[in-house]
Amino acid sequence: MRISRISVWQIDLPLAKPYWLSGGRLKFEKLDSTFVRIETDEGASGWGEGCPWGHTYLPAHGPGLRSALGLLAPALVGRDPRAFDEINRIMDVRLPGHPYAKAPLDIACWDLAGKATGQPLWRMLGCDEPAAVAINSSISTGTPEEMIALIRDASAKGYRTHSAKVGGEDAAADIDRIEAISNALPKGEQVTFDVNRAWTPGVALQVLNAVSARDWVEQPCETLDQCAFVAEKVQQPIMLDECLTSFQDHLDAWKQGACQGVKVKPNRVGGLTRARQIRDFGLAVGWQMHIEDTGGSAFADTAALQLAASTPAANRLASWLCHAHLSVDPVPGQGARNHDGFVRFGDEPGVGVVPDPDALGEPVAVYEDPL
Known part of the structure; x- marks a missing residue:
């Protein structure tokens, strides 16, 4: 062939x-x-x-x-x-x-x-039966009241894990956002505070050492070295994302003790071949992982979540669906879709989506x- x-x-x-x-x-x-x-x-x-x-x-x-x-x-x-x-x-x-x-x-x-x-991808990627993959919402930056309202809307759609976007130069505003969201979160739901590298190390320490919340904090600063510096001095578990684009980056993060978890995104690291290698390394060192993609239609979501579905539960955190934010659907009705907060896979061969x-x-x- x-x-x-x-x-x-x-x-x-x-x-x-x-x-x-x-x-x-x-x-x-x-x-x-x-x-x-x-x-x-x-x-x-x-x-x-x-x-x-x-x-x-x-x-x-x-x-x-x-x-x-x-x-x-x-x-x-x-x-x-x-x-x-x-x-x-x-x-x-x-x-x-x-x-x-x-x-x-x-x-x-x-x-x-x-x-x-x-063969479906989840079987090719190493499991006998695919897991039902929990999905997380993605909450745009706003006032505490605006963000809490978005979380409540997401909860009504079945989401139990939320990614709340924070970050910036106004440390007091971020302290207010984090504390308000943590206090308003319904029982049984989780939140990650995603900074998307917007803090300097000084602001990160100022915010994270001022709040009582002990939720995940994602990509607090621009570089791996900056995030590792912060991780040593805070009590919140750190999730890394944008600073990890290769296997070497993940290896360096582990060597520096820079995080307790990572996001694995096939489109960022070069596809499923590289993402599987990184996922397996994460399993070996005990990381927890959000496995999802950077962006795209339900096709991209489905390919990435097949890797999530083949990942052991102890290491698998919720995954994001980009297509839930789109106003168009180029692969209507196909692939990974939200069913009361979960995505479930069948036996369709390959990705299971045909544009x-x-x-x-x-x-x-x-x-x-x-x-």
Whole structure:
């Protein structure tokens, strides 16, 4: 089996309403998503999606992803898509770095291999029966009253875990947000306070040592070293996210004792091949993990949550669904959906989501063997 053609589509994914994070300094209204389809000489095909969360969240953006595909995709034509490690080695030689651009190609290879063997991803990723994956809300920055109202709305939809966006230069405002939300949280529900790297270490210490809350705090500062400095001096468990883009980053975080948990996002680290390696390292060192994706439609959500569904309960925290924030649905009715706060998987092969090429429009690029 050899790759004969790789097609690329671009699609805009507007958010249902504007979304603020990192203390309100970052605003998002629309995502730029890229779908790829890999076809083979034996008629099998697989899909992938890459969708940065805008262009200010991480060093990633939609046009850059598609530009990188112009270098990566031709190098994969003629290769066996089932050889995941070799596919990734080829991409790393062709274009060092840029894992977010490699992710949709890697995921498409996994989808194709699953369809070719009749296996769902969760089984290929290592488990006998998929877990029901709890999902968490994502609460935009606002006043304490506004954020508590959003949490109550999410609770009514079945969410029992919430990610509340805080952070900024106003330490007093963040202290008020954290204390008010912790005190208002219904019994049996949890919250993570996600700073999205907005605090300096001094502000982080000022806030976290002033509050009584002992909930998870996510990515308090910009760099791994800054987060490790804070983690030594606070009582809250620290979750790392944006500063971890490679296996080496995760290894360094463990060596420094910088966290008790991490977010594992296939589209950030290069796809399912790399995400599985990081997940397994997390299991070995005893981390707890939110396994989800950076952004995208229900396709991207479904691919990521298949990895979550194959992760032991002791290490698995809730996962986020980006598509719940979108005003469009390019894969209607398919894949990971919220059912009273959980996502459950069946036996559909591969990712279990098949985009309609006609609904996506004309490809923006096609790469194939010129012979």
